[in-house]
Amino acid sequence: SEKYQYIIHGGKTPNNELSDKIYVMSVACKNNKKVTFHCTEKDLVGDVPEARYGHSIDVVYSRGKSMGVLFGGRAYIPRAQRTTEKWNSVADCLPHVFLVDFEFGCSTAYILPELQDGLSFHVSIARNDTIYILGGHSLANNVRPANLYRIRVDLPLGSPAVNCTVLPGGISVSSAILTQTNQDEFVVVGGYQLENQKRMVCNVISFEDNKIEIREMETPDWTADIKHSKI
Numbered sequence: 001s002e003k004y005q006y007i008i009h010g011g012k013t014p015n016n017e018l019s020d021k022i023y024v025m026s027v028a029c030k031n032n033k034k035v036t037f038h039c040t041e042k043d044l045v046g047d048v049p050e051a052r053y054g055h056s057i058d059v060v061y062s063r064g065k066s067m068g069v070l071f072g073g074r075a076y077i078p079r080a081q082r083t084t085e086k087w088n089s090v091a092d093c094l095p096h097v098f099l100v101d102f103e104f105g106c107s108t109a110y111i112l113p114e115l116q117d118g119l120s121f122h123v124s125i126a127r128n129d130t131i132y133i134l135g136g137h138s139l140a141n142n143v144r145p146a147n148l149y150r151i152r153v154d155l156p157l158g159s160p161a162v163n164c165t166v167l168p169g170g171i172s173v174s175s176a177i178l179t180q181t182n183q184d185e186f187v188v189v190g191g192y193q194l195e196n197q198k199r200m201v202c203n204v205i206s207f208e209d210n211k212i213e214i215r216e217m218e219t220p221d222w223t224a225d226i227k228h229s230k231i
Contacts, residue, residue, distance in 0.1 A: 004026065004027065005024055005025065005026045006024070006025040006026070007022070007023070007024060007025075007057055007068060007102075008021075008022070008023040008024075008025060009021070009023075009049075009055075009057045009070065010022075010049075010051060010052045010055060010057075010073065011053050012053040016088050018051035018052060018053060018075060018076060019051055020048065020049065020050060020051035020052075021041060022041070022042045022044060022100070023039050023040065023041050023042065024039070024040050024042055024102060025037050025038065025039040025040075026038050042102060043105055044100065044105050044106070044107045045105060045106055045107070046106045046107045046108055047096075047098065047107050047108050047109035048107055049070050049093075049098050049100075049107065049109075050075050050093065051075060051076075052073035052074060052075045052093050053073055053074060053120075054072065054073045054120035054121045055071060055072045055073025055074075055093070055120065056070070056071055056073075056122060056124035056133075057069065057070045057071075057100075058124055058125075058126035058131050059126060060126055060128065060129050060130065060131060060153045060155075061128055061129060062128075062129040062153055062155035063154075063155050063156060065155040066102075067099050067100065067101060067102075067153060067155060067160065068098075068101075068102060069097065069098070069099060069100075069126070069151065069153060070097075070098040070100060071095075071096075071097050071098070071119075071122075071124070071131070071133060071151075072092075072093060072095070072118065072119045072120055072122055072133075072136065073092075073093045073118075073120055074090040074091065074092055074093060074118075074120045074139060075091065075093050076089070076090055076091075077089050077090065077091050090139070091118075091139060091140070092117070092118025092119065092120060092138060092139045092140055093118050093120075094118060095112075095115040095116065095117060095118050095119065096109040096110065096111055096115075097109070097110045097112060097115070097151060097164075099153065099160055099162065108160070110162045112151070112162065112163070112164040113164075114149065114164040114165070114166050115149065115164060117138045117140065117141065117145075118138060118139070118140065119133070119136035119137065119138060120136060120137050120138075120139065121136060121137050121174040121175040121191075122134060122135050122136030122137075122147070122174065123135055123136075123173065123176055123178050123188060124178075125178065125186060125205065127207060129152055129153050129154065129155075130150060130152045130153070131150075131151040131153075132148065132149070132150055132151075132212060133147060133148070133149040133151065134147065134148055134170060134171065134173070134188070134205075134214075135147055135170065135171055135172060135173040135174055135176070135191075136174055137174035137175075137192075142195070144172045144173065144174050144192065144193060144194070145170075145172065146170040146171055146172045147170045148166070148167040148168070148169055148171075148212075148214075149165070149166060149167070150164065150165045150167055150212075151163070151164050152164075152165075167212065169212075169213070169214055170214070171188075171203060172193050173188065173192070173193060173199050174191055174192050175190070175191045175192055176188045176189060176190050176191030176199065177189045177190050177191070184206060184207045184208065185204060185205070185206045185207070186204070186205040186206075187202060187203070187204055187205070187217070188202065188203040188205060189202050198229075200219060200222065201216055201219060202216070202217045202218075202220065203215065203216055203217060204216075204217045
């Protein structure tokens with residue numbers, strides 16, 4: 001039951017409330033007719049990530065240990081900066097990388113010089129001790145830069161080490177769907193390339209050793225509903 005666990009963090013409710021809660025969910029019981037899940041709320045100490053949405057949270061594995069990696073997203077502007085007209089205005093969260101220890105409930109923020117701008121609705125892929133951050137939308141600049149970052153986490157006995165590398169070959173996309181097709185291959189579908197322009201191209205992301213390759217795949221025969229819808 002502890003082999004597969006699911007991490008839930010943040011989000012935005014229909015009432016425009018943001019959550020900073022973090023939950024760990026696992027399968028408690030499974031039989032032919034019914035699956036029962038067990039969900040536990042985790043209280044964090046240290047550099048606790050603010051309530052947000054449009055972010056990513058993944059798990060990395062290094063030296064027999066695991067750690068959550070949280071990045072990006074949007075949050076409400078600070079209360080001191082709010083006005084009646086802009087009470088629900090949001091801004092990009094600072095581009096900090098948070099390491100979350102689910103066992104001890106500790107969170108630590110890291111400032112990496114390669115990450116200068118806040119990003120939301122990016123694509124994230126976790127592989128062993130590494131997170132790949134692809135695309136995303138910068139609200140401050142209203143751009144979807146062709147980002148591709150590699151964030152590597154080392155978990156020795158002492159303090160963790162986090163480093164970031166800017167890689168070539170990224171794509172401009174936000175709010176896309178990511179699905180895994182085999183152990184070393186993922187597919188990116190949908191999303192936006194501009195504010196009012198859907199992204200109709202699909203990409204295959206493949207890994208070989210420590211190399212990542214992103215290439216366009218044959219475009220599906222989209223239905224009329226997909227072609228003409230706004231989202």
